[in-house]
Amino acid sequence: MTTGTETPVESGAGLPEDSHQLSAKLRGAAVAALPPERLMPDRQPAYVASWIYVFGALTLSALGVVIVTGLVLAIFGPSWWHLSTTGLFVNSLHMWSVEVFFFAMVVHLWGKFFMAAWRGRRRATWITGVVSFVVSVGAAFTGYLSQQNFDSQWVSTQAKDGINSTGAGAIFNVTNFGQMLMWHIVLLPLVVVALVGVHVLLVRLRGVVPPFAPPDAPATEAKGTPDSQGEVGPNSQAVPTEGRS
């Protein structure tokens, strides 16, 4: 379609007379907060060249495999995943990718803990991480309850006393298979994916946290935490950065 005024529209700026519209305001705010090159940068600060930074992406990849294999299980159903060899294989992929997910998540959070990666207005990143962890534990728990075997019977009867003692048993009944399956395949995955989405967007929004200043750095440089996206903080000059951080 040719309007004769493609340039401002195509550049995302829109037409001046449309600027009062909700779509224009939302787009403007989104693009200002996370311009494409910040959302998906080509380069990272030099200090990101360490294996410890890989574990967030590894956790994310494992979550991707969990979701895809879970979708395949949902397509073919329980008799398939219990009885056919392919079904058992996909069921195992689902279970083992959860193991990788938690393994990578724990290494990730240890890394972030020792970097104090909540510095410089990154609190919300840490908190969304913590909450994703807790919700993921719930997702794994309801997964164990959805196995339809003696294991899940054992887990549910052990858990029911604990949950009943909190009073939550009245609405969250761990011996109710249908309810646990729905939590496992609908509610909790939605929450985990939403939280992880916010978590990763926050990382892009704030940039990767700069390392602590070395002990022999001048006091002025060492104190204070970066309080803006511009990284006014330890090592902001000392460490060569590549691209936007």
Added chain:
Amino acid sequence: MQMLGAVKDSLVGSLINLTGPGKYVHWGFIQISVANLVVIGLMVIVFFAAILIPFRRHGGRGR
């Protein structure tokens, strides 16, 4: 198929014997299965490996 199953069973069975009650470590009020302890140990090892093993950087400007 049955053959394959038998081969698989004996292979996995020879690695870890899963028949019988699980093995647990008791240490005061702490009680943990050996399996969980092994996973925690592996996480610690991987954590230090991730910090210590140099990350190969490819081309481009900068260092």
